[in-house]
Amino acid sequence: MADTKTPNKKAPISPKKIRIAALLAVMGPGLIAGLSDDDPAGITTYSVLGAKYGYQMLWVLVASTIALIVFQDLGARIGVVTRQGMIGLVRQKYGARSGTLSASALIVANIGTMTAEFAGIAAAGQLFGFSKYVTVPVAAVLVSFLVLRGSFSRVEKVFFLVSGVFFTYVIAGFLAHPDWGKAFHGVVTPTMPFTHDAIYIATATLGTTLAPWGLAFIQSYAVDKRLSRDDLKLLRVDVWTGSLLTGVIGFFVIVTCAATLNKQGITIDDASKAAQALKPLAGNLAKDLFAVGLIGAALLAASILPLSTAYSVSDLTGRPAALDDSPREAPLFYATFGSITLLSAILILIPGAPLITILVVSQILNAVLLLPLLIYMYGISKDKRLMGEFVASKMMRAIYAIIIGVVAIAIGCMLWFTIFK
Amino acid sequence: MKKAPATGINSVAKRLVGRRDSVLERKNIRDSLVSVAGSIGRPVSDLEGRNIGKLVDVVVRHGEATYPPVSGIIVKVGQRKSFIDAKTISRFSHDEIRLSSTKINLQEYERREGESLLDADVLDHQIVDVNGLRVVRSSDLYLAPLDREIRVVGVDISFRSFIRRIFPGAVSRRPTPEHVIDWASVASLADGSGVVRSTESRAALSQLRPADIADLIEDLSGREQGALIELLDPELAADALEEMEDDDLLGLLRGLPSDRAAQLIARMEPDESAEILRDLDDDHRESILNEMDLPIANQLRKLVSFDETLAGGIMTTHLLITRENDTVASALKLLVENRERDVSDGVVVVDAKGRLLDHIQIVELVSAKSSAELSTLIGPPYPTAISENTRLKEVIEEFTNNRGSSVIVVDEKNKPVGRILADDLVDALAPANENSSFAQGGGAF
Numbered sequence: 001m002a003d004t005k006t007p008n009k010k011a012p013i014s015p016k017k018i019r020i021a022a023l024l025a026v027m028g029p030g031l032i033a034g035l036s037d038d039d040p041a042g043i044t045t046y047s048v049l050g051a052k053y054g055y056q057m058l059w060v061l062v063a064s065t066i067a068l069i070v071f072q073d074l075g076a077r078i079g080v081v082t083r084q085g086m087i088g089l090v091r092q093k094y095g096a097r098s099g100t101l102s103a104s105a106l107i108v109a110n111i112g113t114m115t116a117e118f119a120g121i122a123a124a125g126q127l128f129g130f131s132k133y134v135t136v137p138v139a140a141v142l143v144s145f146l147v148l149r150g151s152f153s154r155v156e157k158v159f160f161l162v163s164g165v166f167f168t169y170v171i172a173g174f175l176a177h178p179d180w181g182k183a184f185h186g187v188v189t190p191t192m193p194f195t196h197d198a199i200y201i202a203t204a205t206l207g208t209t210l211a212p213w214g215l216a217f218i219q220s221y222a223v224d225k226r227l228s229r230d231d232l233k234l235l236r237v238d239v240w241t242g243s244l245l246t247g248v249i250g251f252f253v254i255v256t257c258a259a260t261l262n263k264q265g266i267t268i269d270d271a272s273k274a275a276q277a278l279k280p281l282a283g284n285l286a287k288d289l290f291a292v293g294l295i296g297a298a299l300l301a302a303s304i305l306p307l308s309t310a311y312s313v314s315d316l317t318g319r320p321a322a323l324d325d326s327p328r329e330a331p332l333f334y335a336t337f338g339s340i341t342l343l344s345a346i347l348i349l350i351p352g353a354p355l356i357t358i359l360v361v362s363q364i365l366n367a368v369l370l371l372p373l374l375i376y377m378y379g380i381s382k383d384k385r386l387m388g389e390f391v392a393s394k395m396m397r398a399i400y401a402i403i404i405g406v407v408a409i410a411i412g413c414m415l416w417f418t419i420f421k
Numbered sequence: 422m423k424k425a426p427a428t429g430i431n432s433v434a435k436r437l438v439g440r441r442d443s444v445l446e447r448k449n450i451r452d453s454l455v456s457v458a459g460s461i462g463r464p465v466s467d468l469e470g471r472n473i474g475k476l477v478d479v480v481v482r483h484g485e486a487t488y489p490p491v492s493g494i495i496v497k498v499g500q501r502k503s504f505i506d507a508k509t510i511s512r513f514s515h516d517e518i519r520l521s522s523t524k525i526n527l528q529e530y531e532r533r534e535g536e537s538l539l540d541a542d543v544l545d546h547q548i549v550d551v552n553g554l555r556v557v558r559s560s561d562l563y564l565a566p567l568d569r570e571i572r573v574v575g576v577d578i579s580f581r582s583f584i585r586r587i588f589p590g591a592v593s594r595r596p597t598p599e600h601v602i603d604w605a606s607v608a609s610l611a612d613g614s615g616v617v618r619s620t621e622s623r624a625a626l627s628q629l630r631p632a633d634i635a636d637l638i639e640d641l642s643g644r645e646q647g648a649l650i651e652l653l654d655p656e657l658a659a660d661a662l663e664e665m666e667d668d669d670l671l672g673l674l675r676g677l678p679s680d681r682a683a684q685l686i687a688r689m690e691p692d693e694s695a696e697i698l699r700d701l702d703d704d705h706r707e708s709i710l711n712e713m714d715l716p717i718a719n720q721l722r723k724l725v726s727f728d729e730t731l732a733g734g735i736m737t738t739h740l741l742i743t744r745e746n747d748t749v750a751s752a753l754k755l756l757v758e759n760r761e762r763d764v765s766d767g768v769v770v771v772d773a774k775g776r777l778l779d780h781i782q783i784v785e786l787v788s789a790k791s792s793a794e795l796s797t798l799i800g801p802p803y804p805t806a807i808s809e810n811t812r813l814k815e816v817i818e819e820f821t822n823n824r825g826s827s828v829i830v831v832d833e834k835n836k837p838v839g840r841i842l843a844d845d846l847v848d849a850l851a852p853a854n855e856n857s858s859f860a861q862g863g864g865a866f
Contacts, residue, residue: 083641083646084547088558091545091558092545092546092558095545096458096545096560096583096586096587097586097587099545100583100584100587101587226668226669226672227672228668228671228672228675228676229672229675229676230671230675230702317558317580317583318547318556318557318558318578319557320640
């Protein structure tokens with residue numbers, strides 16, 4: 001840095017370069033929280049949607065992406081303005097009971113979801129011939145080691161690297177030679193068969209894209225990244241990019257399955273089976289790319305989930321929670337992280353554990369938890385004392401209310417079908 | 422007031438809190454503690470025992486009193502939230518809240534200057550535990566009669582009390598005084614405009630080290646940060662700001678009103694102020710500088726304009742300048758007046774035209790006759806003088822060559838304009854390593 005060639009003037013850096021550097025410094029919360037929503041459960045849902053309904057229901061993904069953009073944007077803004085995580089704010093604004101209930105539901109749901117991520121790793125690992133007794137412990141150790149030993153910026157860099165894996169889906173999508181015209185039609189025309197299965201998968205798509213742990217994560221992560229109000233404009237770019245990429249990757253997963261499995265009339269019930277079914281239809285490379293993407297997706301989500309839980313628990317109890325803190329400074333934070341990871345890894349490795357029940361229960365819990373969390377966020381967004389000049393405008397409040405309404409109807413339908421089917 | 426026998430941690434706490442015995446040690450107070458969290462939502466009855474509504478919140482008046490008195494309660498009567506003056510409360514226990522009158526003013530409560538709501542502003546919010554040097558959330562607050570008023574006397578920060586509150590019924594209301602700590606030992610940051618402050622917690626805060634305060638500030642959320650700053654003496658606040666990480670400090674300054682930010686920045690070491698001002702956007706920087714006294718603002722403007730890779734950009738402009746015909750006594754007096762500053766290891770001597778002659782160490786001054794003129798002390802070793810446009814690399818070379826602890830920066834007319842101390846160099850070099858693992862090792866490893 002001392003090596004300036006023109007000592008009498010400031011180093012000539014173009015304003016454009018400065019803007020890009022500033023953007024890169026702010027980037028993270030939106031990108032990471034968004035992409036981690038494309039976890040194995042998400043990929044599975046998208047695969048099923050594409051395999052069963054072809055291009056027809058792509059618009060559901062578009063709608064989910066819009067909801068994701070709106071609420072991730074709100075979550076990030078709340079985090080930056082109040083410098084508090086979501087659960088802490090819920091405790092502060094809605095009282096001890098609401099805070100504890102939300103946190104407890106989040107913990108249980110996150111353990112279930114974390115188990116699903118490990119299941120994804122196990123399934124994808126088996127495609128390459130690795131036993132789950134190898135892949136799951138390795139993944140658990142990798143994730144814990146990263147968060148325990150890394151500083152904030154190092155952890156973030158690893159997250160970015162892992163996120164790169166998602167482009168395998170884009171390539172796999174092209175290898176499958178989809179019908180782009182039909183895909184475009186499916187994106188812009190909202191039609192669907194009114195059957196139980198179709199409504200269920202539409203709701204599942206919304207639910208897997210807009211996940212409670214993702215919302216809790218983006219807010220706490222923005223706090224931990226110590227972003228300030230001046231960063232809000234750039235943060236919006238980050239959130240939009242992250243959410244749009246999440247949608248784009250979902251799009252490619254759906255069209256891959258639509259172009260191959262749906263065309264051949266093959267139905268699947270899990271993403272690793274989708275990868276397997278791709279082999280004769282789109283080639284070995286497509287299958288491998290799909291499987292590698294699945295592992296990357298699982299690893300990213302498996303790091304975010306315990307982190308999101310640890311932030312929330314520390315937040316509820318008002319104890320320190322920062323990746324830059326040492327375990328000695330923030331024992332509760334790291335203990336929560338460790339327990340969630342360990343418990344989920346054990347659950348997936350116990351022979352004969354009721355995996356399907358765990359996955360279904362955590363999915364229901366996520367759905368049930370999503371609604372109050374969105375309502376709390378709505379309440380916080382219009383609280384002048386908390387948000388100050390960043391309080392939500394009438395227009396934004398209306399948008400939030402519409403999305404919450406749609407989510408409520410969808411969740412109602414989903415619960416109905418899950419419990420009374 | 423009698424002094425309590427000092428033992429262990431307690432004695433540290435006592436010293437921090439002040440000379441007062443905790444009111445919580447008085448038996449009558451311990452026995453009459455009422456949990457605020459447990460009282461919210463409880464029925465309020467009038468003189469004749471008729472239920473008139475439910476308790477919504479407790480209003481306290483804050484000022485210099487260590488234990489803020491309750492000025493009234495907010496009761497939900499029908500659809501209204503009415504304010505009831507504390508004078509009409511005849512009984513406030515965890516079993517019942519009873520009024521001494523049957524007449525209630527049904528006016529909707531509106532926030533007033535100098536008041537805080539215990540449930541809405543303090544309970545479950547972040548507070549500073551001054552003894553434990555940490556930011557915590559309050560799990561419960563306790564009221565007790567003291568000096569003929571109901572006052573906030575204690576706060577509970579334990580997790581167990583927090584969990585107690587989620588249980589239904591009477592369990593959630595039972596006071597657990599064993600976890601209560603004296604209100605005087607916390608700093609509640611209830612509201613930016615009206616902080617629940619006490620002289621005791623202020624005194625306790627003023628005894629903390631600037632670095633500890635910096636840590637506390639970094640742990641607080643946005644609005645509370647400003648509130649804590651308000652509690653501090655400006656000099657101490659400025660010292661704490663110097664200890665903060667650049668990113669955190671920037672975030673903090675953005676959240677403060679310009680006049681307050683100006684007040685703090687003006688008290689920081691000029692080179693540190695310039696560094697932080699340089700990172701703010703132009704409009705914000707100007708609005709802060711406009712709030713300062715003109716000479717300081719101009720000096721800072723000049724510093725900000727320097728490139729950070731040149732001597733002018735890293736130097737501190739705080740110099741103790743003396744004339745060659747000044748006496749040793751006056752130079753020493755100047756040093757004593759500026760003992761807080763980190764440049765006070767000696768004085769700079771200039772000639773009648775303000776040109777640099779020498780830098781005289783404090784040791785030389787002390788050993789000289791106090792009536793002697795400074796000119797008699799001028800002689801080798803002379804200080805190293807460099808121009809404002811010297812590059813950082815060359816500054817480092819000068820340091821290595823002369824093995825001194827500082828160099829003096831002069832303008833084109835050889836007038837001293839600043840000094841670079843070894844720690845300024847460290848500051849200038851540190852950001853270059855920001856992204857390497859070396860610089861981050863301290864945090865997580």
